[in-house]
Amino acid sequence: MSVKNAFYAQSGGVTAVINASACGVIETARRHSDKIGKLYAGHNGILGALREELIDTCEETNDTIASLRHTPGGAFGSCRYKLARIEDNEAEYQRIVDVFKAHNIGYFFYNGGGDSMDTAYKISLYSQKVGYPITCIGIPKTVDNDLPATDTCPGFGSVAKYVATSVKETSRDIESMHESSTKVFIMEVMGRHAGWITAAAALAMEEDNDPPHMLLFPEIDFCRETFLAKVERIVNEHGYCVIVASEGTHYADGTFLSASRSTDAFGHVQLGGTAPILARMVKDSLGYKYHWAVVDYLQRSARHLASAVDVEQAYAVGRAAVEFALEGKNGVMASIVREDSENDEYVWSIGEAPLEMVANVEMKIPEHFIAPDGLHITKECRDYLRPLIQGEDFPPFKNGVPVFANLKKVLEEKKLEAFEV
Structure with missing residues (x-):
């Protein structure tokens, strides 16, 4: 039986640690070169398969691959591209199979969130059909921390650390200036339907009355009157x-x-601009001087402030994906499992979940993690979050700035006719 090649791709919004997962995949595949031949990376996610744009990772040195562990962004290019249902556009699936056949690919590792797990699941079903x-x-990745069947999602711990740190720092600024200047500061963070990043901002607190004073979650309906009354109080x-809003x-x-x-390619409404809207409410109704910030891509790309726990977990799920494949497992996603431990020590291990259980399912903050007034978190939530931001894993610096991986990205020669995407 011939040795099969592998295809790895990154999908959706990138994170500070998605490349650590790529590092885990590639380094593990290289250690099993007797079972896995070449490992190709899709240029711009699943589009790389559809367009037959396969990056030959064998052309990258071991040192370059190792440096992916401390490099943010998506090293091979990501995409927001959702495959249709098989019955609605079977040609797309057949194209992927044709490309995989042409390049002797028998392993597919997809690194992303819920939509990406859906893609991996559909390709698994279609490959069996034909x-x-x-x-x-599947390899989990999302700053939103909204995948089911895993204790946390690689990428979240680092954005949580960044947001908590940023709130702690900016709060000192506002505290210093509030007597004669800004009295209200609003930070907008990512989180469309799940408020995990918003909740993480509360890790900035040391005492009960410390900022952030108010959190606005997508799980809780917004009430203008309640919001303004609490700001004034x-x-x-x-x-x-200090307010953090999803x-x-x-x-x-x-x-x-x-x-x-x-809307984006997944059909999601384009968001962004909650903070200035809230700030205008405050100004118009209460007259306070304000400042606001939308941290946007800064929160998900801040590799200089990554959580060491997050980096380790991101690498581990990448490594586990290859090990799962070589063990004969199929149609599963590597997951993080929080173990019971003494002395409240955070102990985790690698588990697995069926792709069909994860695909297109959003895990929102449970009710008991949100305070009764809907504007803060509970102790249970804090206890869940705190271990995920522990430890620092600084990238190397040169001339005062971080050093990141620079890949050659050598494309494999195409063997098929062009396919219109």
Whole structure:
């Protein structure tokens, strides 16, 4: 039986540690060169398979691959491209199978969130249907921390650390200036339907009355009157108010505060702009001087402040994906399992979950993690979050700035006719 090649691709919004997962995949595959031949990386995610744009990772040195562990972004290019249902566009699936056949690919590792797990699951089903076996393994990744069947999602711990740190730092700024200047500061963070990043901002607190004073979750309907009343009370009590709001903050009818008319390739409404809308409410109703910030891509690309736990877990799920495939597992996603331990020590291991259980399912913050007033978190939530941001894993620096991997990205020669995507 001939040795099969492998295909790895990155999908969706990137993170500070997705390349650590890529490093785990590639280094593990190289250690098993007797069972896995070449490992190709898709240029721009699954589009790399559809367009037959396969990056030959064998052309990269061991040192370059190792440096992926401390490099943010998506080293091979990511994409937001959702495959249709098999019955609606079978040609796409057949194209992927044809490309995999042409390059002797028998292993498919897809690194992404819920939509990406759906892609991996569909390709697994189609490969079985047409009789060309492809081992499909999902590798979790999302800053939103909203995948089910895993304790946490690689990428989240680092964005949580960045947001908590940023809130702690900016709060000192506001505290210093509030007597004669800014009294309200609003930070907008990512999170369309799940408020995990918003919740993580509370890790900045050391005492009960420390900022952030208020959190706005997508799990809780926004009420303008309640919001403004609490802002006024906090300013009266402390002199200033620090708020962290999810981009997915919405009214009771489901309308996002910041919804636009445009959508992305997954069909998601384009969000962004909650913070200035809230700031205008504060100004118009209360008259306070304000500042706001939308941390946007900064939060998910801040590799200089990555969580050491997050980096380790990201690498581990990449390594596990290859090991799962070589063990004969198929149609599963590598997961993080939180183990019971003494002395409240955070102990985790690698588990697995069926792709069909993970695909297109969003794990929101459970009710008992949100305070009764809907504007902060509980101790249970804090205890869950705190271990995920522990430890520092600094990239190397040169001339005062981080050093990241620079790949050759040598494309394999195409063997098939062009395919229109």
